[in-house]
Amino acid sequence: MSTPRDDDALSWGGDDDPTLDIGEKHAPTPLPGGEVEAEPIEPLQPAAAPVTRHPEPARFEPVAVEDVDDEAQDAAHAAPLGNVGLVGIGMVAATFLLFAIGWLLAGLRLNGLGLPIPSVTVIALTIGAALAPVVWFVAVLALTRSWRTWQRFLLLIVGIVLLVPWPFLSLGAFA
Template identity: 95%
Template sequence: MSIPRDDDALSWGGDDDPTLDVGEKHAPTPVPGGEVEAGPIEPLQPAAAPVTRHPEPVRSEPVAVDDVDDEDPDAAHAAPLGNVGLVGIGMVAATFLLFAIGWLLAGLRLNGLGLPIPSVTVIALTIGAALAPVVWFVAVLALTRSWRTWQRFLLLIVGIVLLVPWPFLSLGAFA
């Protein structure tokens, strides 16, 4: 009977296989005769300093302690959305898509009611109303990239409240 190792839970079956040993890597080096000679590969060296996406502006004059902004560090660079945020964005996108379809159906119903306005006007307004939820969604996502997640969702919910297809709801789906 063998003695269990402390890190057995952290290993995968077959980790001790000698064919999986990396050993010393060799890279082929060209030889003048056209043959390739293998030589050791040097490991990559880690970068001296991490590279940022948006480097801070460089000031030429010395900065006094009073000149330093007390901004929130999260305001400059928003964290990427997690799983819950992505699912929420998907649900809001589906809501806006349904609103666009609702505005389109309501406009088509209004066109057939015999309103005293030209059909071209009703069609143009229908297309504009159907595009409004899509434009709101894309504009909020594009213009609020550096904002916090809750602020972005707040603007999206304001758009949901403002862009409800009231004519579709008041006329009904099968009226």
């Protein structure tokens, strides 16, 4: 037997709201043989209108090319990168980071060679050269968001080819 306190644990505040009643609840009446009377089963109602599996295609009116929104086209072309794209972006980012370190090391090497250029100029050019790969990478990713993935990777590869730290490669790491 349950106590009212046990019933309170199984209720929720506002359960006695009359709008939540779904109908009259009653227990099935037992028959004289100990059997329980079954509730009557209502027949299924047929659907109001038959549902067709292949509706007729909608008719579209032609639209002028000028009316098409460029942003809608860009959004249609831009798709999120998959796993391969994200790994590729990571590898390109690591390459650009190594290039930045290479330009920094090469610039510091050039500063100690006794070139007839003021050292302030060499330091400024070294900082600019070290930032160039990072700026290229960020600029390509930021400015080509609506471009296709292969176009973005093409620009990143062009940046890799253009920004190779040749002074670092020609001088060597420990020359």
